[in-house]
Amino acid sequence: MNQAMSAPFLRLYALALLFFSANSILNVIVPLRIEAWGASNSDIGFIMGAYMFTCMFFRPWAGHLVHKHGPVIVLRILLAVNGLALILYTFTGMEGYLAARVMQGICTAFFSMSLQMGIIDALPEEQRSQGLSLYSLFTYMPTIIGPLLAVGIWELGGVNGFTAAMILIALATGLFGYSVPMQFAQKGQGNAAQERLGLRGALGRIAGNRPLLICSLLMLLASIVFGAVTAFIPLYARQISYGHAGVYLMIQAGIIVVARFALSKRIPSDGKWHAWFVGAICLLGSVGALLLSLSQAMGPVVFYAAAVSIGIAQAMLYPTLTTYLTFVLPGTSRNVYIGLFIATADLGISMGGMAMGPIADRFSFSAMYAVSAAVGVIAACMAVLNRSMGERRMQQAAVPE
Template sequence: MNGAMSWPFLRLYMLVLLYFSANAILNVIIPLQGESLGASNTAIGLIMGAYLFTTMFFRPWAGHMIEKHGPLKVLRLILIVNGFALILYTFTGLGGYFVARMLQGVSTAFFSMALQIGIIDALPEKDRSQGISLYSLFAYLPGIIGPVLALGIWQGGMNYFTVVMIAIAVFTGVAGYTAKMDKKEVQPDAEKPGQGAEMFKAFNELVKNPFLFKCSVLMLVASIVFGAVTTFIPLYAMQLEGGNAGVYLMLQAGTVVLARFTLRKKIPSDGRWHSAFIMGTMLLLAAAAQCVSFSLIGGAVFFYIGAVLMGTAQALLYPTLTTYLSFVLPQANRNVLLGLFIATADLGVSMGGVMMGPVADISSYSFMYMLCAVLAAVMILFAYDWRKQFVGEYREGKDLR
């Protein structure tokens, strides 16, 4: 095997799988534990949202620091922070969970940026979409078994939770400290005068750069829907006859994994904007949210159909937009701008918990998911057109067609 499926990359994907295993369990445990302690949906949303809200702020800085110090040094330091966060969950209450989620957010910002930047830099252009897709695939693999394991831990007692969190922290640390990267990736870039100031100026590109703006808005809204599902499905499922949060999350994660592996070569990797492809993906997302909403009346079958549709949309959207941006963003500050884009995904997932929690408190889970469907439907129109521009038009200031 070569390219994105070569052994060095497979080792990195295994590290990704270990790292995100904890979250697959915490995404179920925290809402259930919160409700058992009397927390409202708003409070649960804030605790869950603290993770990626923190990640959002640190991603652009992570891109800059990785360029300055190299991914391996950053990776090994940040795994210590991640290990401390996982252990903190084992002996604290809701307040400690909030702090641990923030520490996890910092860790994830640096961890994911180091690996994704390394994958993009090391692979040839034709293999970029496969590499990003496989990274995302292994990040979602824990979601297949994690929710069921979490429900087993919840029913069996939180002593098992302590053992599992410590084990994940140790194994992830060992895997991270033995990880190898290509020399091209390990070598830090020379510090450039004013580079830090340029990093902050890059925030203007969110509005000024039409490619980044389009992709960021789409990712933000889609992630709000994903975040609402992650945060409240464990509680919503208890209202449905025949509904099971573990089965739903397994179906969704399993669909993500299957779709990302089988469709990885179908994801565009040519630097062009494919309107029909993106619009179809947003249609899948809208239909998924509406199925989840309707399941309170229509039954569990719509609940699980929504899981499959949601997983398919997740599998396609992120690697498609990330690959597209890897072509069209200016090379000089591409890593920082990619960090900003990924930060919008983090913000969206966080908002899915923080904003939709009060909606669920005021109305119902069903209405909240219907609102998510409306937001996704609006994005179908937003994804249209873009004149099918090629990468060179923005970078070089000329038409290369």
């Protein structure tokens, strides 16, 4: 029986779809509204990046608390806080947007860890990659139509339309979340002393765990590329002839959804390190960033081709690395270490806005995406140069806590 496609898991995936539906609208409207208030690209990047930076900060703590108390009680609390954050967008200015982004970051850290740890703990090993891929698939499904809805709200509905959308999403997510049964999600049963040691000492010991270190660095570098797209495409698209942010983000999201649905069973789930496979994924992201850099000179075909390339890379990299780590990390501290790994993705997304914004201010969006392409090449080289990591998999997994 394929448990990853059973009714309880499908309800969890549907909850993820509702939870992340607000982001597909906010990722377009927030930069446009902040720019309309006179903010620079650096300011926009800072506020957009604050969401994932906060998420990164709380990931390890979230992994520890989810493992200790179980996903259910954590999920109930964060759904209420997330609703408050969405409503905050409807009546505040730039400072309120920053506060809402921080609140959303905290909620996302706990929500993501609650669902992903529940999926990992409940599924058999051979179905982990499919479960994680389907979870990620449903988190991206709102971004297929969300950007176009956001542009419509911005151009036609104004503040009233935006307010109604945020309140509706907050209510729907909260009500559905409280009704979803999760009897299979139990508290972690690991050794409590080892959990505390893993939480306190993880940052100091991460360099000694080679698979975790390499996967985290790869996710960090690739996420810088993805974050630069999220933060600045709504602004950059207006500089491209026939460029449209909603269409670009819809294409990219559609590619992510199709790739994760069609290729979920092809993601390695054998616990081995596939260096060339991971390197090719990183290189696809780099090619996409390079195409974005050339789009202002070469036109909309290149612009939208970048969405395809980056979409495939984003669809494949995260579930591939996460699945590999679930096999090689020590079981008693796995949740904490997975939280640290996911935190590097959050840090990369935030750096895509915070670090790349000043480059766009100083030079141009084209130069910024050229720098992003170079970052993707570094990630691809790192993946390929660490081919021997697969040979040490069993040794690493055997390291005592």
